[in-house]
Amino acid sequence: MLTTSHPEPAPKVIVIGSGFGGLGSAIRLATRGCDVTILEARDQPGGRAYTYRQDGFTFDAGPTVITAPFLIDELFEGAGRRTSDYVNIVPIDPFYKIEFHDGTSFDYNADEQATVEKIRAMAPDDVEGYQRMIRAAKAIFAKGFVELSAKPFLKFTDMLKIAPDLIKLESHLTVYQFASRYVKDDRLRRVFSFHPLLVGGNPFSTTSIYALIHHLEREWGVHYAMGGTGAIVAALSKLFSELGGKTKLSTAVKTISVENGKATGVITESGERIEADIVVSNADIASTYQKMVAPEHRRRWTNRKLNGMRYSMSLFVIYFGTRKKYDDVQHHTILLCERYKELLADIFDRKQLPEDFSMYLHRPSATDPSMAPEGCDSFYVLIPVPNQLSGIDWAAAAKSFRDRVMNWLDQNYLPGLIENLATERYFTPLDFETTLRSHAGAAFSFEPIFTQSAWFRPHNESEDVKNLYFAGAGTHPGAGMPGVLCSAKIVEDLVCKRLAVR
Numbered sequence: 001m002l003t004t005s006h007p008e009p010a011p012k013v014i015v016i017g018s019g020f021g022g023l024g025s026a027i028r029l030a031t032r033g034c035d036v037t038i039l040e041a042r043d044q045p046g047g048r049a050y051t052y053r054q055d056g057f058t059f060d061a062g063p064t065v066i067t068a069p070f071l072i073d074e075l076f077e078g079a080g081r082r083t084s085d086y087v088n089i090v091p092i093d094p095f096y097k098i099e100f101h102d103g104t105s106f107d108y109n110a111d112e113q114a115t116v117e118k119i120r121a122m123a124p125d126d127v128e129g130y131q132r133m134i135r136a137a138k139a140i141f142a143k144g145f146v147e148l149s150a151k152p153f154l155k156f157t158d159m160l161k162i163a164p165d166l167i168k169l170e171s172h173l174t175v176y177q178f179a180s181r182y183v184k185d186d187r188l189r190r191v192f193s194f195h196p197l198l199v200g201g202n203p204f205s206t207t208s209i210y211a212l213i214h215h216l217e218r219e220w221g222v223h224y225a226m227g228g229t230g231a232i233v234a235a236l237s238k239l240f241s242e243l244g245g246k247t248k249l250s251t252a253v254k255t256i257s258v259e260n261g262k263a264t265g266v267i268t269e270s271g272e273r274i275e276a277d278i279v280v281s282n283a284d285i286a287s288t289y290q291k292m293v294a295p296e297h298r299r300r301w302t303n304r305k306l307n308g309m310r311y312s313m314s315l316f317v318i319y320f321g322t323r324k325k326y327d328d329v330q331h332h333t334i335l336l337c338e339r340y341k342e343l344l345a346d347i348f349d350r351k352q353l354p355e356d357f358s359m360y361l362h363r364p365s366a367t368d369p370s371m372a373p374e375g376c377d378s379f380y381v382l383i384p385v386p387n388q389l390s391g392i393d394w395a396a397a398a399k400s401f402r403d404r405v406m407n408w409l410d411q412n413y414l415p416g417l418i419e420n421l422a423t424e425r426y427f428t429p430l431d432f433e434t435t436l437r438s439h440a441g442a443a444f445s446f447e448p449i450f451t452q453s454a455w456f457r458p459h460n461e462s463e464d465v466k467n468l469y470f471a472g473a474g475t476h477p478g479a480g481m482p483g484v485l486c487s488a489k490i491v492e493d494l495v496c497k498r499l500a501v502r
Contacts, residue, residue, distance in 0.1 A: 010035040011499045014266055014276040016253050016292075019047025020063070020481055021471035022282030023236045024075060024488030029280075030243040031078045032492065032501050037274070038245065039266065041252035041437070045237050047282065047472075048436065051230030055423035056373040057321035058228055059380055063481050064362050065198060065332065066223040067216050071485040072232065079243055086235035088226040092367065095222040097330040098191050099413075101338040106191055107330070110218050123185035133182035133192065134215065140208070141215035152460045152476060152490045171209050171450060175201075176341075178208035190340055197384060199479040200312030200444025202348045204341055207450040216482065224331065226368050253283070256292045256468065263468040266292075278467050278495050285446075285458045285474030286311075286439035293465060300463045310452060311442035312479070313347050314387040314429035318402060319380045321422040326363065326377055326414055333361040335413065344384075348447070351390035353397070357405065359383045361413070376422060379414075381405060387429055388441035394430040402426050445474035453478065460490045469495060 011034045015026045018040040030036045042050065048062035066072075069089050076083045083089065094107035106122060108115045112134070119130050173181070179192040195213040196206040225231045237247065255267040256279055265275040281288045286309070289301045337343060337356045346354040360382045365372045372378040383405060386392065410417040433441035446452045453476075460475050462468035471487040473479035495501075 011278060011501065012276045013037070013278045013280060013495070014039060014274060015280045015282060016256075016266065016288070017041070017047055017282030017472070018045035018233075018237070018247065019049060019282050019472060019484065020233075020236075021473070021484035021487050022047065022280070023233070023240065024071075024485050025280050025282065025469075025471045025491045026245055027075050027236060027240050027243065028078065028488055028492035029278075029495060030240060030245045032496055034278075034495075034499075034501070036240075036245045037276075038240070038247045039251045039253055039268065039274075040247060040249050042435075043250050045247060045249070046230060046233040049229050049233050051228065051233070052319060052425065054425065055321065057319075057376070057378050057423055058230070058364075058371045059319040059378060059425075060229040060362075060364065061317075061319075061427070063229055064224075064364070064380075066225065066229070066232075066481060067213075068220050068482040068485075069223050070220065071482055072236075074489075075236065075485075076239060079239060081239060083235075086238060087231050089223050089232075090226060090367065092222045092224050092331050094330065094332075095217055096332045096334055098187075098194075098334045098336065100187050100190075100336055104187065106187065108191075110221055112218070119183075119188065123183070123188055126183040126185050126188055129182040129184070130188070130192075133179065134218070136178075136182070137211050137215040141212040141219070152494060154455075154459050154461055171207050173208040174204055175206050175208050175210050176203040178211045179203075186340075190336055194334060194336075196448065199448060199483065200442070200446075200473070201448040202313075202344050204344060205348070206448050207453060209450075209453070210448060213480075222332070224364065224367050226370070228364060228368070228371060253292060255294075256281075256288070256465070258293065258297045258465055261297070262466040263462075277499065278469065280469045280471060280491055280495070282470075282472045284436070284438045285470055285472070287437050288470070289458075289464075290439070291437075293468075298464045301458060306439070310447040310449060311387050311389070311440045312444035312447045313384045314432055314441045315427075315443045316383045316385045316398075316401060316405075316429070317380055317427045318405060318424060319426070320406075320424035321372055322377045322379070322414075322417065323375070323420045323422045324377070324416065325365075325375060327366075329361070329363050329366065329377075329414070331363055331366040333363070335359045335361060347384050347386050351386040353385060353390070353392055353401070357383050357385075357408075359405070361409075373422075381409065385429060387443075388433050390429075392429070394428040398426065398428050398430075444479040445472070448478050460487060461494050467498070 013034045013036045015038045050061035052059040097107040176193045193203040252269040254269045263279040365378045429441035432438045
């Protein structure tokens, strides 16, 4: 008798959240033949990479510094496509302009000799030290990024295997200590140690492994997507759809269903039950565990354990458009106040809102005129502030803080700003806690100190619930676009091994 063989149905995967970690995981798993559905709580994809459009201006809500663009290319290449057919990503030069409180400034790009000459002009005694520093950063990069960023740390023995390398690379040092070992000028120490702030870390407590960011930028440059970071989100969303993926917007997940210790799907806030073989959470990890996974299913990541973790600082972000152009302002500018270590201690340790502030000023219209109406400029200014564990009442404090920042910019850096404001909006730590559902309003999940890195972080494969996986800032390897895209690579590998997908 003839029998007809029926192909096995594609494994069903639910991805909670559509940030870069969620989109990356969804695309990778769809490419491997899984039936993938993204559930996004907000009304458009992107997570922290949300896009605001108002009064003719376009504002990227979150990530604007694009490094390691090859990780984006991998998503398209894995599906047999080319990034350039979906989005135009261009290099930025200089990477940043750093403005110091004393009126001096420093900018740099991937040109080592040009950077050396700028150091020679600013602090000639630091030239040799800088050259030794970039060689040391390259060695850290070779181990910390090339070898380890896309490998899961699921067992403590995974950590023990790399312990000799971590000792050799002196990972017990902080990023600031690492920079200070090689350069003596206080301004240069700030230039070569501020990078952890881009991923939620205090340079004075973040492990020196994060010094690899400096080499990462030198290796692949700093880039921008024409149309803004939201154009990358749109491109990835389009690719996901072409692969047969489904995205449900305005669909918040209330509960991850767990039966016999395994994730079996989710229940949305509207009460809809959706079954799945695998659940991948790109949502904030602490919120995922505390709000979506019942306590009886958690032995390691209990509420007590999660509440005892150290969380990153938060951010106060003001998005604004001007009726005039500021052609002398670079695409990326870091404005540093006189205090450095003490300012960061106020924000990270004492959790108090200081009178002074340092900030990152983003002017995408310097590169992309489409971000603002003709003759106008699009900006956002981002200021590190304490997270919600500070107890600051942002509903009451936001307006006065906004006024302090905008008045300072008007008087010191963007003359005529107040009278030329065309539109604005702001986003506070309270918004991180409510709109983005981030525990304690932390902008980057867990603070990237050594004891919260690699194996010490919540794993990409849940230790508590089988068939539950994590991508994004709160798991290994950490925050930042390269980190969350690497977490998606890890999720793909782990899920496909679990499902025996070739």
